[in-house]
Amino acid sequence: MNDALLKEFQALVGKDNVMESEADTFSYAYDAAVLDPVIPSLVVRPENRETLGKIVKLCNDNGLPLTVRGSGTNLSGGTIPSKGGVVVLTNALNKILEINEADLYAVVEPGVITAKFAAEVAARGFFTRPDPGSQAVSTLGGNVAENAGGLRGLKYGVTKDYVMGVDFFDVEGEIVKSGSRTVKCVTGLNLAGLMVASEGTLGVFEKIILKLTPPPLAAKAMMAIFDDVNKACETVAAIIAAKIVPATLEFMDNFTIRTVEDFAHAGLPVDAKALLLIEVDGHPSQVEDEAAKVEDICKRLGAVRIQVAKDAAERNKVWEARRAALSALARVSPTTVLEDATVPRSKIPAMMHALEGIADKFKLTIGTFGHAGDGNLHPTILTDRRNKEEWHRVEAAIDEIFDVALSLGGTLSGEHGIGLAKSKYMEKETSRATILYSRRLKKALDPKGILNPGKIIGE
Amino acid sequence: MGDMRELLKLLGELDDQLVSCMRCGMCQAVCPIYGQTGRESDVARGKIALLEGLAREMIKDPAGVQDKVTRCLLCGSCAANCPSGVKALDIFLKARTILTGYMGLSKVKQVIFRGMLTKPKLFNMLLGVAGTFQGLFTSPVNDVIGSSCSKFLSPVLGDRHLMLLAKTPLHKEVPSLNTPAGKSGLKVAFFPGCLADKIFPRVGHAVLKVLNHHGVGVYLPEGQACCGIPALSSGDRESYDKLVRANLEAFSGAQFDALVTPCATCTSTMKKIWPMMSEGMTKGEQEAIKALSAKIMDVNAFVVDKLGLTPPPAAANAQAVTVHDPCHLKKSLGVSVQPRTVLAMNPGYKVVEMNASDACCGCGGSFTLQHADISAKIGKQKRDNIVATGSHVVAMGCPACMLQISDMLSRSGDRIAVKHPMEIYADSL
Numbered sequence: 001m002n003d004a005l006l007k008e009f010q011a012l013v014g015k016d017n018v019m020e021s022e023a024d025t026f027s028y029a030y031d032a033a034v035l036d037p038v039i040p041s042l043v044v045r046p047e048n049r050e051t052l053g054k055i056v057k058l059c060n061d062n063g064l065p066l067t068v069r070g071s072g073t074n075l076s077g078g079t080i081p082s083k084g085g086v087v088v089l090t091n092a093l094n095k096i097l098e099i100n101e102a103d104l105y106a107v108v109e110p111g112v113i114t115a116k117f118a119a120e121v122a123a124r125g126f127f128t129r130p131d132p133g134s135q136a137v138s139t140l141g142g143n144v145a146e147n148a149g150g151l152r153g154l155k156y157g158v159t160k161d162y163v164m165g166v167d168f169f170d171v172e173g174e175i176v177k178s179g180s181r182t183v184k185c186v187t188g189l190n191l192a193g194l195m196v197a198s199e200g201t202l203g204v205f206e207k208i209i210l211k212l213t214p215p216p217l218a219a220k221a222m223m224a225i226f227d228d229v230n231k232a233c234e235t236v237a238a239i240i241a242a243k244i245v246p247a248t249l250e251f252m253d254n255f256t257i258r259t260v261e262d263f264a265h266a267g268l269p270v271d272a273k274a275l276l277l278i279e280v281d282g283h284p285s286q287v288e289d290e291a292a293k294v295e296d297i298c299k300r301l302g303a304v305r306i307q308v309a310k311d312a313a314e315r316n317k318v319w320e321a322r323r324a325a326l327s328a329l330a331r332v333s334p335t336t337v338l339e340d341a342t343v344p345r346s347k348i349p350a351m352m353h354a355l356e357g358i359a360d361k362f363k364l365t366i367g368t369f370g371h372a373g374d375g376n377l378h379p380t381i382l383t384d385r386r387n388k389e390e391w392h393r394v395e396a397a398i399d400e401i402f403d404v405a406l407s408l409g410g411t412l413s414g415e416h417g418i419g420l421a422k423s424k425y426m427e428k429e430t431s432r433a434t435i436l437y438s439r440r441l442k443k444a445l446d447p448k449g450i451l452n453p454g455k456i457i458g459e
Numbered sequence: 460m461g462d463m464r465e466l467l468k469l470l471g472e473l474d475d476q477l478v479s480c481m482r483c484g485m486c487q488a489v490c491p492i493y494g495q496t497g498r499e500s501d502v503a504r505g506k507i508a509l510l511e512g513l514a515r516e517m518i519k520d521p522a523g524v525q526d527k528v529t530r531c532l533l534c535g536s537c538a539a540n541c542p543s544g545v546k547a548l549d550i551f552l553k554a555r556t557i558l559t560g561y562m563g564l565s566k567v568k569q570v571i572f573r574g575m576l577t578k579p580k581l582f583n584m585l586l587g588v589a590g591t592f593q594g595l596f597t598s599p600v601n602d603v604i605g606s607s608c609s610k611f612l613s614p615v616l617g618d619r620h621l622m623l624l625a626k627t628p629l630h631k632e633v634p635s636l637n638t639p640a641g642k643s644g645l646k647v648a649f650f651p652g653c654l655a656d657k658i659f660p661r662v663g664h665a666v667l668k669v670l671n672h673h674g675v676g677v678y679l680p681e682g683q684a685c686c687g688i689p690a691l692s693s694g695d696r697e698s699y700d701k702l703v704r705a706n707l708e709a710f711s712g713a714q715f716d717a718l719v720t721p722c723a724t725c726t727s728t729m730k731k732i733w734p735m736m737s738e739g740m741t742k743g744e745q746e747a748i749k750a751l752s753a754k755i756m757d758v759n760a761f762v763v764d765k766l767g768l769t770p771p772p773a774a775a776n777a778q779a780v781t782v783h784d785p786c787h788l789k790k791s792l793g794v795s796v797q798p799r800t801v802l803a804m805n806p807g808y809k810v811v812e813m814n815a816s817d818a819c820c821g822c823g824g825s826f827t828l829q830h831a832d833i834s835a836k837i838g839k840q841k842r843d844n845i846v847a848t849g850s851h852v853v854a855m856g857c858p859a860c861m862l863q864i865s866d867m868l869s870r871s872g873d874r875i876a877v878k879h880p881m882e883i884y885a886d887s888l
Contacts, residue, residue: 019498023523026512027498027505032482037508037517045497072499073484091497115488136488330543334478386478 001041005062009044009086012054017092019043028069028087032134033077033421034337034385040067040081045089049109049206052093056204057173059086060450067452068200070111070139074146075338076419078199082454088204090141096120097207104212105164105181110141110205127215129156132415133326141205147197149415151322154373155245155281158415159196162211166195168203171446175206199417200452202445216281219247220291221315222308224276224298225269229253229356231302232274233349236372238297239278240345244290249373250277250322253352256329256367256380263328266321272304276372277322279315325369326380332365333382337394341405342414345375354404355379362397364390376414402428418456426457461561466521469557470514473550477514480507480545486537491819491837492530500527503537503547510554525558530830532823532837533692534786549735552691559694572690572698579684579705583630586657590624597623603876606869617831620869622658622862629660633667635681637713641674643766648678648715648754650706650729652722653685654858655879662721662858665885666758672888673766682709686725689824691736700740703733707747717765718751719758721879723788723857724824730755731791757788759856759880763797770803777809779850780883783841783864784817785857798856801880805887808852813844822863838867845875852876854883 001020010018019025020042029037041064046052059066065085072079081087090111098107101124108117114135121128131150132138138148144166149158165179178191195203226232236249252260252275261268268275276298280290291308298306309315330336343351352368355377359366370378379401383394402412402425412422412429427435438457442449453459486503487493499505506528512518531551538547564572575582597607606620629651640646647670651663670677684705690698706729710718720726730752737745762768780802789795795817799810821827821837841864845853853868853875855861865877 021523022518022520023509023527024498024500026518027500027508027527029512030482030508032484034481037512039517071484071487089497113488134483134485137484327542327544330481330483331479334475336481336543384478386474 006042008058009042009055012051012058013044013046017045017047019045028072029080031072031077031079032075033080033419034335035077035080035420038080038082038084040087041084043087043089045092047092049093052088052090052204052206053169053173053175055086055088056169056171060171060173060448063448064450065453066204066450068141068145068204070142071113071134071137073134073138074142074417074419075340076413076417076421078146078417078419078452078455080420082420085450090139090205099124099212100181101126101212103181106210106212108140108208108210110139110144110208112140114138114140114143121212122215125215126212128210128212129162130159140208140210144196144205144208145199146417147415149371149376151248151250151371153371153376153415154249155247160193163192163196163208164211165209166192167206167208168195169206170203171448171450176203179209181209197417199419199455201442201455201457202451204451216247218284218287219279219281219315220287220309221277221279221318222291222295222306223318223321224278224303225272225305225307226274226276226302227272227304228302229274229352230349232276233352233372235276235298235301235303236348237346238301239294240373242293242297244280244293246278246290246294246373247281248277248279248371250370251275251348251372251377252277252322252325252369253367255365256325256369259332259367260321260324260328263331264321264324266317266324268321269305277318322369329367329380329382333384335383335385337381337383337398338416339379339381339398339401340370340376340414340416341379341401341410341412342374342376343405343408343410345373347408347410348372348375348377350408351377351404351410355401358397358400358404361400362393364393364397366397371414374414375410420455423454423456423458460563466557466561467514467516469560470510470554473510473553473557474514476546476550477507477511479543480504481543482508483542485540485542486547489536489540491532491534491536491821492833495833495836501530503541503545506531507545507547507550510550521558521561525562528554528558532786532819532821532826534819534823535790536786536819539790552732552736555692555694556696557694560696564693564695568693568695572693572695576685576690577698577701577705579682583628586624587628587631590626590628590657593623597621601869601872601874603874604865604869606865615828618870619831620866622865624657625660627660629656629663630681632660633663633679636667636677636679638676640676643674645716645765646676646678646714647761648680648710648713648718650683650686650718650720650725652720652725652858654862655721659858659861659879662879662882665879665882666719666721668885668888669762669881673762675766678713678715680709680713684709686728688724688728688732691732692824696739699736703740703748704744707744707751710751711747715754717756717761718754719756719761721758721856721858721881723757723785723792724859726755726757727787727791757792757794757797757856759797759801760792760794763800768800768804770800771806773803773809774806777807778852779811779848780808780852780854781811781813781845781848781850782816783813783820783845783853783855783860785855785860786817786819788856789817794856798854798880801884802854804884807887808883811848811850813848815840815844818844820860820863820867822859824859827863834863835867838863842867842871842873846871846873850875852878852883854878854880856880
């Protein structure tokens with residue numbers, strides 16, 4: 001980057017907020033995806049939204065690729081600056097601008113941390129979703145850009161179900177307003193919808209309007225233990241068929257159970273072939289009624305044992321085991337590849353069967369856990385990326401996981417995004433026309449191709 | 460400058476530990492420095508990526524990487540919260556010695572570590588002299604805390620409020636001890652640590668009073684040296700090894716049930732870092748370290764876990780004391796209940812918890828000198844949480860935290876006394 005341009009960035013955000021040394025820029029070359037790092041030329045950290053718009057314009061005027069980064073926790077390479085250029089940090093734009101309790105919405109800057117926002121909202125007696133595994137650090141802007149999910153997707157939906165509006169900068173640095181503070185709004189194109197899951201390729205978020213909801217009054221959690229994976233999967237389908245929508249309906253396979261038990265000593269049955277962790281919530285009487293029905297269904301479909309949490313401490317224990325799943329698996333080997341191919345939930349038994357076959361075929365260790373209730377399993381491949389031969393097998397296995405998920409009518413990504421990691425598979429799921437349509441859209445909105453180039457739809 | 464190939468080879472030996480970081484970024488939630496700066500290179504994930512980048516020759520700036528790696532409090536919050544169990548502290552300490560080995564130790568640090576700290580007698584003598592004259596350059600500012608400030612020293616110390624060197628360090632009053640086990644049937648070796656010896660001898664005296672009260676025999680040998688962490692965290696392996704050896708020598712040949720210290724940082728260094736960094740030592744030294752580190756205990760943990768204290772009911776007019784959990788006590792050693800039990804032994808006090816009691820105070824040893832502004836910002840949050848409890852006393856089992864928190868409270872003009880839990884218990888005896 002030439003000196004004059006560097007000085008312009010410094011004038012915009014202040015010298016302290018421009019990072020150009022190798023040691024600084026290298027620490028923005030990666031995210032949580034297992035991909036090669038790419039070093040940006042410059043990293044800038046605007047402290048107010050007005051400056052953010054000016055940065056976008058300056059990048060566009062100079063044809064500089066611009067990658068917006070919140071906390072860099074996405075698992076698909078969405079924040080790797082694959083064409084170099086400028087990384088723009090949102091973590092100084094972290095103000096909650098408004099929490100409107102009468103009209104049930106909040107307006108936030110993109111860099112607000114998910115868990116901090118959730119705590120602020122909870123303190124006022126409301127709740128908000130989603131709750132991605134990274135919520136302690138992930139930003140709300142990142143959640144929207146990736147359409148993040150989480151444990152409660154089945155009943156409470158994903159990020160897109162909570163976005164009422166997004167104001168964003170176009171490449172000229174002008175503010176585009178979309179959505180509104182009202183429940184109903186059909187004014188204009190659904191541009192807020194276009195921004196959700198756009199991964200920073202179509203606009204730069206300025207502020208976001210999110211929906212608030214009252215929290216459920218009661219909840220009940222239970223753990224159902226199975227000696228057969230199929231029975232567990234069929235139980236998932238039967239619960240849904242009985243028209244019960246649990247807040248969470250999580251699955252763990254035997255490998256995950258054993259690994260979690262080794263690590264957390266939570267008292268899990270290590271000989272169980274599968275576990276379901278189920279929580280129903282809502283009005284207290286409805287919770288009692290549904291919990292009893294779920295228990296019946298589990299028994300009827302062959303659960304060996306069912307443990308219903310009697311109090312908050314026991315409930316916490318059930319979820320502690322689930323929360324420990326990724327940590328426990330991650331400790332087994334140096335590299336952890338967490339996939340999120342998702343299938344219609346009735347196809348969970350077929351997906352599980354296929355995953356076992358893939359692990360055998362490619363001689364890999366795959367632990368599977370995840371959101372069985374919404375068809376979003378997390379087959380987790382435990383490997384060492386330094387072992388080239390094994391890494392080739394991992395890549396081949398990932399290809400096959402996607403093929404199977406698509407053949408079952410599923411999707412490449414339930415909640416982690418496409419980014420760089422999965423863009424080459426896009427056409428398999430959609431069509432050539434879909435890619436071309438998306439590229440034409442991108443070209444029209446971003447003629448110089450500066451906004452997070454290379455992500456989702458490739459070049 | 461050293462040999463680049465040697466640097467790469469040594470960093471390569473860290474590779475197994477470096478690759479265990481899956482870049483999830485969860486350390487951002489707990490890193491005190493990242494909380495202030497929002498910079499990726501300040502958080503463990505960023506530092507590990509930089510070390511990996513250097514080791515794999517993706518970047519070629521060892522000085523830049525060293526600069527980032529040393530912007531760290533070594534508080535261990537990241538390691539304690541890491542989903543994949545990355546031993547971040549081990550990595551950073553080893554990396555510091557590797558990078559200092561390549562870049563060289565600064566002249567100032569050479570004088571301090573190699574010329575003074577590793578020579579305990581000289582070090583004691585020099586600080587004794589400094590203690591005599593410090594009054595000329597400083598003036599008292601807060602009588603509750605006992606802090607002073609210094610215009611003269613401000614080029615080095617900034618606007619810090621200091622705890623001065625004690626008029627009489629512990630080793631002058633109690634040069635050595637070797638008393639037999641009393642009614643408890645237990646005998647401990649006592650390692651006061653530099654700060655409890657030279658700045659807070661009142662803490663050392665309190666420990667001896669409590670041990671005496673419970674009939675615990677004490678072995679306090681002469682010739683104790685610094686635990687080594689200041690040298691190691693500056694990457695000075697040579698001085699660190701000397702200090703460890705001096706202490707092995709001082710405690711060799713004696714019989715005791717536990718080695719206790721009132722300093723969280725000394726305890727955690729001797730218990731965890733000594734064994735971790737012992738690979739270059741002789742087999743005999745390694746075994747001595749293993750045997751000694753197995754016996755090392757925080758003094759609060761010793762009196763509660765080994766003596767079985769039962770706190771009396773608090774008095775009706777008990778005054779509030781709030782508790783800070785030092786990183787090297789809670790996150791490193793899992794000791795957080797025992798200091799509260801020790802406080803409860805004095806019926807004149809009742810514990811009132813502060814918000815985020817286990818958040819780092821921002822001291823980090825020489826970090827507070829090298830990065831005074833970030834250190835003070837982190838310390839200010841701690842100060843605010845202490846003040847919000849309305850307590851007139853804050854207690855913590857670490858003299859290094861006591862220094863930082865005294866400074867923070869004194870700068871804000873707060874009249875809140877800073878004490879070690881053992882002092883409060885000893886007051887009731």
